[in-house]
Amino acid sequence: MYIHKEDHMCDNPNSPAHLSTTTPSLVHLPLPLPCSLCHSHKQTYRQKHESYHSHNAPTNARESLMMNEANGSRVSLDADHTLIDMRREEELVNQWFTAAELSDIQPVKLTWRNLNVSLIPDRGEVHKILDDLTGYAEPGRLLAIMGPSGSGKSTLLDAFAGRLANSTVQTGDIYFNGHKGKASLGTSAYVRQEDTLLGTLTVRETILYSAWLRLPDDISNSMKRNIAEKTMREMGLHHCADEAIGNWHMRGVSGGEKRRVSIALELLVRPHLIYLDEPTSGLDSASAFFVMCKLKKLAMCGHTVLASIHQPSSEIFELLDDLLLLAKGKTVYFGAASGAQKCFSTAGFPCPALRNPSDHFLRAINSDFDTAKATLKEENLNPVDDPLNNINASEVIAILEDAYQNSEVASEANGKVEEMIQQKGKVLELRENRASFLTQLRVLTSRSFINMSRDIGYYWMRVVVYFAVALCLGTIYLNVGTTYESISARASCMFFAGAFLTFMSIGGFPSFTEDMKVFHHERLNGHYGVAIFILANTLSSLPFLILIAILSSAVAYNMAGLHPGLDRFVYFASCLLASLMVVESLMKAIASVIPDFLMGIILGAGIQGMFMLVCGFFRLLRNLPKPVWRYPMSYISFHTYTIQGMFQNDFLGLDFQNQNPNLPRIQGEFILTHTYGVDLGRSKTLNLVVLFGMVIAYSLLFFAMIKARDNVSWKALLRKLRNLRQKIK
Ligand SMILES: Nc1ncnc2c1ncn2[C@@H]1O[C@H](COP(=O)(O)OP(=O)(O)OP(=O)(O)O)[C@@H](O)[C@H]1O
Secondary structure (H helix, E strand, C coil): CCECHHHHCCCCCCCHHHHHCCCCCCCCCCCCCCHHHCCCCCCCHHHHHHHHHHHHCCHHHHHHHHHHHHCCCCECCCHHHHHHHHHHHHHHHHHHHHHHHHHCCCCCCEEEEEEEEEECCECCECCEEEEEEEEEECCCCEEEEECCCCCCHHHHHHHHHCCCCCCEEEEEEEEECCEECCCCCCCCEEECCCCCCCCCCEHHHHHHHHHHHHCCCCCCHHHHHHHHHHHHHHCCCHHHCCCECCECCECCCCHHHHHHHHHHHHHCCCCCEEEEECCCCCCCHHHHHHHHHHHHHHHHCCCEEEEECCCCCHHHHHHCCEEEEEECCEEEEEEEHHHHHHHHHHCCCCCCCCCCHHHHHHHHHCCCCHHHHHHHHHCCCCCCCCHHHHCCHHHHHHHHHHHHHCCHHHHHHHHHHHHHHHCCCCCCCCCCCCCCHHHHHHHHHHHHHHHHHHCHHHHHHHHHHHHHHHHHHHHHCCCCCCEHHHHHHHHHHHHHHHHHHHHHHHHHHHHHHHHHHHHHHHHHCCCCCHHHHHHHHHHHHHHHHHHHHHHHHHHHHHHHCCCCCHHHHHHHHHHHHHHHHHHHHHHHHHHHHCCCHHHHHHHHHHHHHHHHHCCCCCCCHHHCCCEECCEEHHHHCHHHHHHHHHHHHHHCCCEEECCCCCCCCEEHHHHHHHHCCCCCCCCHHHHHHHHHHHHHHHHHHHHHHHHHHHHCCHHHHHHHHHHHHHHHC
């Protein structure tokens, strides 16, 4: 076993202050934890962790470690010491979790009153998804939301998390600790129904990167690693820790394992408020039970946990504290899970003996199969003695809804909601103890680079295709020369390199949209911000783009025999690199508006086609129609700067000669100004600077679009447009 220095050594192991203490400060802490583990306390956790190790690491082991570290190698301790240290590390991790679970949480009381969600009316028809819901979720209790498919469970969780689709309208109120409104990003965690993970990473890497990204800097790296390992074990993922998640070209872990990875990622930092949409879907009954036990434990520690759930087993049902039963978007029961059976009995639908209560509830309120019931009965496949067979679920729902609204449970719930709204608690805030900007940038860049290097569709395919196309270009324009004929050949060769080679960059868009999905999910859960994502994505893509630019330029430039000289070659390659970066950032800006990869590719290709038309190659800039095409399009088109820069780089300093020696030699400068209308007032360096400026401009556009999504009420805008359309009609 290899042990890293940081795991076992403090910075100054011989410090008298360290050695004088004999009692470890972090072990044997009674529960609940004293403030020594609380982050508001002056001494940071890392210091404690290190001082603990310095007090306890056996001197010989320490000395041997120091000697070996000095030799620049990682070393293994003898088995006893390793075991002791592993146990201590485990204790520290347990204590960190206990601290996160008990001493550092903001209790969150969530209430909703008369909550309605409907689709934006089309032709006057209103389709209600959620209908007048009132209820609450308390810290310390596990609330399950149950109901048949399509009853509105996900929509309700989306409404709480502020992630309703633009096509819906929400009315009614949601309160967090008595404060009305939308919770700000990152103050709650949301495990959605779909798993949004990077397919190229292994399970261990996924959880570990998330730990590095989010856990505060004052926790040592080894500690973060152990926290990630512990979370992985808790979710029963250790057996597939080194398997990839899986993507389009790689079969990965199973659906149930992916589900558990998604849950593990959110449980890693012990969120104060967590919503889980069908956390047990795709899991076998034992896994489902253990996952729900974990959620129950989290709730018991004072966290607020809401989970929508299908088909809980009777054991899982016993774990639930509160239950919200939805049918067709309406509440048919809300209250203690243990009280639901009584409510159903009172309404005339008692749960038969030996039937799982949750099965009974769902069967009673599922109206999707009303027509199929009769057929089943005729075929003798349905037990005749079940009273539910003789009545349509729609009627059952109406009876249950009525019974619930008139019950004591409902009036108690309503009273409690009013009481909770009056109690103004702390406004939800992001945790202060998070990883710093630089740490997040470093970790995200590294994660993104690994993803790019493992996904063959991201860059590697393009490297091969670029090489092949550059080879074609080089052979077609082989030793192009300096005759009159070579003038248009050179121009075409450079146009192809600057326009068509860069155009191929849209090939990476599908992989980027996958990245974007992960980014959106992680950003909305508050893992990191937009700026970090843009920077990390740009930095991690740089090595690949540089490789593509140098490889393609080396092949095409040298084979075609363009203007000799290293400085000219370097400029050509830099111009190609800058153009590739512009296309990448343009596609990012497009992805911020259109997340679908096919639509994005179509739009990106269209924009680039238009840019090529106005760059001065097909029609001279001075001859372009002035409105729109010359001003502003030719200035917005990045191809204008690429082509003008490349042309200046090649033609300036060359003389062209006809095969007939009696005809005059033509200078490159004359060709630039008269044949291609190049503006020599803007130097080739300035063209390059403009290209890099465009990379920044498109990145800022991406940033602004993502931010605008948060702040602009697109829903209100859409509603106004629809109203306007109806008025016009
Ligand atoms: N943005 C939307 N546009 C159109 N219909 C929607 C939209 N959001 C929700 N719905 C409709 O609202 C109903 C409730 O959807 P929701 O996803 O909340 O159900 P659910 O209870 O979570 O279902 P499941 O258990 O199958 O996931 C469905 O009929 C769905 O088609």
